[in-house]
Amino acid sequence: MRNASTLFIGVCADMIQRGPHAYHQAGDKYIRALLQGSHAVVPMIIPALFHQLPEVSQTALLSGLDGILLTGSYSNLHPSYYRESEQEGDDAERDPHRDASNWALFDKALALDMPILGICRGFQELNVYFGGTLHHRLHEVAGLLEHREDKSAELDIQYGPAHPVSLSQGGLLADWFEHQHSIEVNSIHMQGVKSLGQGLTVEATAPDGLIEAFSRSASRFLLAVQWHPEWMPHQYPQNARILQGFIDACYQSKRILP
Numbered sequence: 001m002r003n004a005s006t007l008f009i010g011v012c013a014d015m016i017q018r019g020p021h022a023y024h025q026a027g028d029k030y031i032r033a034l035l036q037g038s039h040a041v042v043p044m045i046i047p048a049l050f051h052q053l054p055e056v057s058q059t060a061l062l063s064g065l066d067g068i069l070l071t072g073s074y075s076n077l078h079p080s081y082y083r084e085s086e087q088e089g090d091d092a093e094r095d096p097h098r099d100a101s102n103w104a105l106f107d108k109a110l111a112l113d114m115p116i117l118g119i120c121r122g123f124q125e126l127n128v129y130f131g132g133t134l135h136h137r138l139h140e141v142a143g144l145l146e147h148r149e150d151k152s153a154e155l156d157i158q159y160g161p162a163h164p165v166s167l168s169q170g171g172l173l174a175d176w177f178e179h180q181h182s183i184e185v186n187s188i189h190m191q192g193v194k195s196l197g198q199g200l201t202v203e204a205t206a207p208d209g210l211i212e213a214f215s216r217s218a219s220r221f222l223l224a225v226q227w228h229p230e231w232m233p234h235q236y237p238q239n240a241r242i243l244q245g246f247i248d249a250c251y252q253s254k255r256i257l258p
């Protein structure tokens with residue numbers, strides 16, 4: 001029998017090569033961010049081979065979880081997922097295991113209407129899953145701002161506030177940040193939304209018009225953000241609010257689902 005008060009939240013893994021061996025890994029800041037809210041949470045890393053599990057095992061795994069967190073990653077989704085080829089200059093890492101694993105995870109988690117929070121690469125994956133496309137290199141697109149971090153800067157500068165995002169009236173974020181038309185966010189990405197996926201609603205845009213957050217009304221809870229709310233939620237209340245909103249949604253869904 002499941003513990004009535006503790007939440008079990010799945011965190012997708014990257015497949016990272018270290019020397020001769022491959023590891024299924026999720027960043028520490030994503031794991032710890034789930035511990036910051038007002039509910040007891042056990043983060044559970046979902047290995048980057050979800051697509052290789054028998055369906056009965058996929059169902060068993062997800063039936064023990066109350067929500068899914070999709071992390072950011074330095075790797076880029078392979079452009080074949082949005083019907084494009086690799087371009088010259090696409091020099092970021094790839095992670096074909098994560099790509100395939102998360103596609104199968106989305107099929108199953110959406111069918112079960114589980115709460116989902118997508119962050120950065122996770123945001124981009126969800127957009128593409130719903131039929132959207134990505135800019136390969138935002139900094140080469142006329143009219144768009146630099147959205148990459150300064151890798152030579154200290155980490156707290158890299159992940160500190162970089163630009164505001166305007167919140168869409170009537171949206172989930174506008175509801176959470178009532179009385180605020182915009183919030184400050186960090187920016188650690190070279191790719192971004194070119195066309196928005198079907199059934200997704202814009203939640204926030206950067207000053208250059210880039211879509212930086214969306215939700216999906218057909219889902220019980222699906223929110224995805226291009227920035228990193230997992231970064232130091234104890235220092236940045238706007239990050240803590242987003243994490244708490246997701247964890248609350250997991251709690252509500254646990255109470256509704258059998």
Ligand SMILES: N[C@@H](CCC(=O)NCCCC(=O)O)C(=O)O
Nearest residue numbers: 072073074075120121189190191
């Ligand atoms: N690679 C993509 C997505 C960017 C992203 O997720 N960055 C995260 C960096 C590492 C981390 O903080 O977990 C892009 O460049 O657009």
